[in-house]
Amino acid sequence: MRNSRTRIYTVSQINSLIKAVLGSNLPRQMTVSGEISGWKGAHSSGTCYFSLKDEGAVLPCVMWRDKFAKVKFRPENGLAIFGVGYIGVYELQGKYQFYIESMEPAGKGALWLAYEQTKNRLAKEGLFDKAHKKPLPKYPQRIGILTSESGAAIEDIKDSIWNRWPCAKLFLYPVPVQGEGAAAEIARGLRDVNRRNKKLKLDILIVGRGGGSLEDLWAFNEEVLARAIFDSQIPVISAVGHEIDTTIADLVADARASTPTKAGVVAVPDMQEVLGQLASSQKRLGSMLRGKLELCRENLQTILASAVFRNPLMPIRYREQQLDEIITNLAEDIKKLLTGGKDKLHRFYEQVVKIEPHRLLGRKAVDLNDLRSRANVGVRTIFNNRQMQLTGAENRLAGLNPKSVLQRGYSITTNKRTGLLVKDSTDVQIADSIITELGGGFLIESEVKNKQNRSK
Numbered sequence: 300m301r302n303s304r305t306r307i308y309t310v311s312q313i314n315s316l317i318k319a320v321l322g323s324n325l326p327r328q329m330t331v332s333g334e335i336s337g338w339k340g341a342h343s344s345g346t347c348y349f350s351l352k353d354e355g356a357v358l359p360c361v362m363w364r365d366k367f368a369k370v371k372f373r374p375e376n377g378l379a380i381f382g383v384g385y386i387g388v389y390e391l392q393g394k395y396q397f398y399i400e401s402m403e404p405a406g407k408g409a410l411w412l413a414y415e416q417t418k419n420r421l422a423k424e425g426l427f428d429k430a431h432k433k434p435l436p437k438y439p440q441r442i443g444i445l446t447s448e449s450g451a452a453i454e455d456i457k458d459s460i461w462n463r464w465p466c467a468k469l470f471l472y473p474v475p476v477q478g479e480g481a482a483a484e485i486a487r488g489l490r491d492v493n494r495r496n497k498k499l500k501l502d503i504l505i506v507g508r509g510g511g512s513l514e515d516l517w518a519f520n521e522e523v524l525a526r527a528i529f530d531s532q533i534p535v536i537s538a539v540g541h542e543i544d545t546t547i548a549d550l551v552a553d554a555r556a557s558t559p560t561k562a563g564v565v566a567v568p569d570m571q572e573v574l575g576q577l578a579s580s581q582k583r584l585g586s587m588l589r590g591k592l593e594l595c596r597e598n599l600q601t602i603l604a605s606a607v608f609r610n611p612l613m614p615i616r617y618r619e620q621q622l623d624e625i626i627t628n629l630a631e632d633i634k635k636l637l638t639g640g641k642d643k644l645h646r647f648y649e650q651v652v653k654i655e656p657h658r659l660l661g662r663k664a665v666d667l668n669d670l671r672s673r674a675n676v677g678v679r680t681i682f683n684n685r686q687m688q689l690t691g692a693e694n695r696l697a698g699l700n701p702k703s704v705l706q707r708g709y710s711i712t713t714n715k716r717t718g719l720l721v722k723d724s725t726d727v728q729i730a731d732s733i734i735t736e737l738g739g740g741f742l743i744e745s746e747v748k749n750k751q752n753r754s755k
Contacts, residue, residue: 310393311390313393314388314390314393315390317388317393317395318387318388318390321386321387321388321395322387325385325386326385327385328383328384328385328400329383329384329385329386330381330382330383331351331358331381331382331384331397332351332353332379332380332381332382332405333351333352333353333358333379333380333382334351334352334353334376334377334378334379334380335349335350335351335374335375335376335377335378335379335380336349336350336351336352336357336376336377337349337350337376338374338375338376341364341367344364345363345364345367345368346361346362346363346364346367347360347361347362347367347374348360348361349362349374351380351382351397358397359394359395359396359397360382360384360396360397360398360399361396361397361398361399362384362398362399362400362402363398366399366400366401369401370401370402371410371412371413371517372404372410372412372413372416373413373416373417374402378404379404379405380402380403380404380405381402381403381404381405382397382399382401382402383399383400383401383402384397384398384399384400384401385397385398385400386398410513410514410517410520411513413520414513414520414547417520417521417522417525417547418547418550420522421522421525421547421550421551422550426525426526426529426550426551427550427551431529432553432554433534433553434534434553435503435534435536435553435554435565435566436502436503436534437568438567438568438573439464439467439502439503439566439567440466440467440468440502441467441468441470441499441500441501441502442460442467442468442469442470442501442502442503442504442505442566442567443469443470443471443472443492443499443501443503443504443505443533444456444457444469444470444471444472444504444505445472445474445485445488445489445492445504445505445506445507446471446473446474446476446505446506446507446508446559447473447474447475447476447477447508448471448473450476450508450509451509451559452476452507452508452509452538452559453471455509455558455559455560455562456469456505456507456538456559456560456562456563457469458560458563459559459560459561459562459563459564460562460563460566460567461563462563463563463564463567463568463569463570464563464567464568464569464570465570466570467567470499470501472488472491472492474488475518476507476508476518476519477508477511477515477517477518478518481518482517482518482519482521482523482524483521483523483524485506485518485519485524485527486523486524486526486527487527489504489506489524489527489528489531489535490527490530492504492533493530493531493532493533496532496533501533502533502534503533503534503535503536503566504531504533504534504535504536505535505536505538505556505562505566506519506528506535506536506537506538506539506548506552507536507537507538507539507556507559507562508539508540508559509540509559510540510541510544510558511540516539516540516544516546519537519539519546519547519548519549520546520547520548521547522547524547524548525547525548525550525551528548528551528552529551534553534554535552535553535554536552536553536554536555536556536562536565536566537549537551537552537554537555537556538555538556538557538558538559538561538562538565539559540558541557541558542557542558554566710735710736710737711735711736712733712734712735712736713733713734713736714726714727714731714732714733715731715732715733715734715744716731716732721733724750724752727747727750728747729747729748729749729750730746730747731746731747732744732745732746732747733745733746733747
């Protein structure tokens with residue numbers, strides 16, 4: 300028997316006691332270092348379940364959705380981190396877990412690791428490949444700028460463009476360039492401008508901001524902005540930070556300006572250089588044109604000095620003389636042809652006269668009449684023979700006709716039930732109907748009342 304003084308605990312009470320003991324004896328917040336293990340990404344609910352491990356043990360971990368949303372880098376198996384959180388008990392399964400509220404990669408900053416991870420992932424997808432980069436127009440006239448309307452970058456970009464190319468028209472699309480959600484806003488602006496570009500008719504887009512820390516420039520390292528730049532149908536120039544700063548936006552853009560001030564150098568040509576090139580081209584074209592005109596003038600003088608222009612009717616006279624010669628030769632050829640044809644016709648006539656065709660035709664007519672008479676006799680003979688053969692075959696066929704006996708007083712009887720001829724008594728049964736066919740097509744229907752064999 301169990302001692303009545305022994306206290307009995309339920310499983311739920313035990314787990315609650317353990318939870319209370321751990322909660323009262325462990326720090327409310329602690330930092331744990333270890334390698335991520337069992338990472339499968341966020342659950343459909345957004346919560347992450349994984350473990351931290353070292354050489355000797357494994358610690359189950361949970362990170363709630365709202366906490367994980369603040370992590371800049373992408374956790375993965377084998378990554379060493381520092382996790383900040385507290386130990387709690389999951390009473391339903393009776394196990395303790397480390398509830399992580401924030402995490403940092405060990406050895407590198409979270410933002411730097413996130414930058415490296417995003418850059419490597421997008422590079423594998425080919426977003427940085429030169430094959431995808433669109434060429435910049437040589438002489439852009441309408442340029443869109445996506446940056447903060449209150450920052451110094453817009454002034455730097457405007458000055459650098461108008462100092463080089465004052466004919467350009469600039470269009471500002473104000474966007475936040477720093478802080479939470481800035482990357483999504485810039486990406487939305489890029490897509491909006493592309494969607495409306497049939498009306499805007501922009502040649503180039505410049506996306507950028509002034510310098511700052513990695514945290515300040517972070518919006519230009521986020522994947523959402525990189526994909527928006529890659530998808531843009533309008534060529535994009537990235538002008539972010541200082542010369543030493545290289546963002547993911549710089550890598551995916553069609554061209555990069557190391558600073559906002561350098562955006563004008565990348566985007567537009569120098570007007571003075573263009574004017575110098577035009578002046579040089581004008582001079583070169585003028586020289587070529589003068590040389591061409593001089594050559595044409597010399598050719599014209601040569602042509603005017605030719606015999607054709609000294610006596611312009613001479614070629615026509617030559618053609619008239621040639622035409623006279625052709626007419627004379629043609630008349631002689633026709634005369635010879637007619638004379639030869641007349642001689643041939645005379646010879647043929649003499650040959651025909653010698654043949655005496657009227658006598659030949661008479662003989663042929665006599666022969667033809669004889670052949671016609673013999674043919675008529677032969678045809679009549681063949682016809683008579685065939686008529687006699689046909690009559691004999693007809694008589695034989697009539698003799699074989701089973702109904703020919705009907706004309707001599709005989710009849711043919713069939714069983715109406717079976718449709719067969721009645722040849723003997725077995726072909727009918729008592730009460731069967733029989734059809735008797737007589738000469739002249741007459742039919743008699745009767746019923747069998749009795750069957751008798753008179754030969755017995």
